[in-house]
Amino acid sequence: MLRELASAIYFTTHNARIPMTHVEEKARTYGITATVKNVRGNCPIYKPGDKMVFEDFYLPPRQSAPLCVHALSAMTTLLSPFLQGVDADKLGIGSSPNMGYLQCPDPGPPHTPGGTVTFQLKRTRLKPRLSKRD
Numbered sequence: 001m002l003r004e005l006a007s008a009i010y011f012t013t014h015n016a017r018i019p020m021t022h023v024e025e026k027a028r029t030y031g032i033t034a035t036v037k038n039v040r041g042n043c044p045i046y047k048p049g050d051k052m053v054f055e056d057f058y059l060p061p062r063q064s065a066p067l068c069v070h071a072l073s074a075m076t077t078l079l080s081p082f083l084q085g086v087d088a089d090k091l092g093i094g095s096s097p098n099m100g101y102l103q104c105p106d107p108g109p110p111h112t113p114g115g116t117v118t119f120q121l122k123r124t125r126l127k128p129r130l131s132k133r134d
Contacts, residue, residue, distance in 0.1 A: 041115025
């Protein structure tokens, strides 16, 4: 488990011109839909049911709710390995391989005027692509 996670993190932090590897092949076959499950407090951006769609390390235009920097910062370290094939249960964010949960770091009232948003991350297999333009 740790070796697979380390490989996934290593790939995300190095030049993408590395020859195709097993980890890179997996990364190109998964997508993640992050759905807002609940909001505690007042989030000015998200409401339950809003979705962000991640495919192959990007958000396809016009398929996602606005992207909050605070929410993205909470997801980034675990989103990359999850996209690359490391299972949610192995990452410690869920109890099954393809479903996990994360939340933004805003504590909400009484500490801030915002709110804490919980996201359900659902991973699905995508059709393999030969290049970004396929």
